[in-house]
Amino acid sequence: MSHLEPFGARLRRAMDERGPLCVGIDPHASLLGSWGLADDVAGLERFSRTVVEALAGRVAVLKPQIAFFERFGSRGLAVLEKAVEEARAAGALVVMDAKRGDIGSTMAAYAESFLRADAPLFSDALTVSPYLGYGSLKPAVDLARENGAGLFVLALTSNPEGGEVQHAVRADGRRIGATMLAHLAEENAGEEPLGSFGAVVGATLGDLSFYDLDINGPLLAPGIGAQGATPADLPRVFGAAVRDVVPNVSRGVLRAGPSTGALRDAAERFADEIRAAVAG
Numbered sequence: 699m700s701h702l703e704p705f706g707a708r709l710r711r712a713m714d715e716r717g718p719l720c721v722g723i724d725p726h727a728s729l730l731g732s733w734g735l736a737d738d739v740a741g742l743e744r745f746s747r748t749v750v751e752a753l754a755g756r757v758a759v760l761k762p763q764i765a766f767f768e769r770f771g772s773r774g775l776a777v778l779e780k781a782v783e784e785a786r787a788a789g790a791l792v793v794m795d796a797k798r799g800d801i802g803s804t805m806a807a808y809a810e811s812f813l814r815a816d817a818p819l820f821s822d823a824l825t826v827s828p829y830l831g832y833g834s835l836k837p838a839v840d841l842a843r844e845n846g847a848g849l850f851v852l853a854l855t856s857n858p859e860g861g862e863v864q865h866a867v868r869a870d871g872r873r874i875g876a877t878m879l880a881h882l883a884e885e886n887a888g889e890e891p892l893g894s895f896g897a898v899v900g901a902t903l904g905d906l907s908f909y910d911l912d913i914n915g916p917l918l919a920p921g922i923g924a925q926g927a928t929p930a931d932l933p934r935v936f937g938a939a940v941r942d943v944v945p946n947v948s949r950g951v952l953r954a955g956p957s958t959g960a961l962r963d964a965a966e967r968f969a970d971e972i973r974a975a976v977a978g
């Protein structure tokens with residue numbers, strides 16, 4: 699059994715203490731360039747170290763996007779390992795945005811990569827894709843429970859293309875996205891103060907009142923900033939579930955770099971706007 703408290707409890711405390719903002723670590727080649735860094739492993743290392751130094755002691759959650767590290771092969775993954783370790787040591791929860799999903803037996807290996815307590819990339823939570831069937835995620839659900847970690851399941855993604863799958867209506871009349879939310883509500887039943895099995899629900903999506911977002915778990919909400927959503931949209935999109943929303947901003951904050959002070963100011967501005975929007 700894990701020595702860690704369940705992710706949901708740790709997340710609720712971090713949100714209470716630091717506010718709900720999640721900042722992405724997305725070292726786009728264009729951002730490396732605008733920070734005056736080369737598009738190579740040294741640039742990647744400097745970029746991620748700067749973000750961690752600036753923000754890991756302040757925001758509740760940092761979300762590295764693994765694609766930008768995998769681009770550099772094993773040396774990129776070594777940079778990611780260090781960023782995860784240092785971010786967690788500074789008190790931020792780390793959500794690894796890797797969107798893993800496969801048949802169950804392979805999913806078990808993905809789960810071990812991010813959710814086994816002694817894995818080099820152990821993260822507080824992992825994003826996963828349920829589109830091989832929600833049940834295929836069971837090995838990740840089980841390992842997350844065992845090790846005090848969590849999952850964020852892609853339910854209603856922020857991109858305009860997602861609707862063709864997620865809003866599709868099943869033979870029983872339910873939308874695909876709604877069935878994912880219902881599975882998560884089952885995982886989280888009875889958990890206090892918050893379950894560990896969250897959904898990804900884009901802040902870009904407009905009115906979601908026909909979905910039941912009350913899953914007793916966190917709702918990771920990407921789309922603020924570069925994708926066009928704003929903190930002021932949150933109450934309209936999430937309704938009463940806004941209390942459990944973890945709004946993600948990546949490029950909207952990262953564009954302020956490379957100064958650590960400017961990164962902090964940008965994150966603080968988003969955090970203030972989110973606080974004001976959620977307080978109503």
Ligand SMILES: O=c1ccn([C@@H]2O[C@H](COP(=O)(O)O)[C@@H](O)[C@H]2O)c(=O)[nH]1
Binds near residue numbers: 724763854856898922
């Ligand atoms: O539905 C989703 C799921 C994940 N993402 C990821 O979040 C960040 C958003 O970055 P921005 O720069 O703030 O647009 C990025 O890592 C995506 O892969 C998402 O946008 N939507």
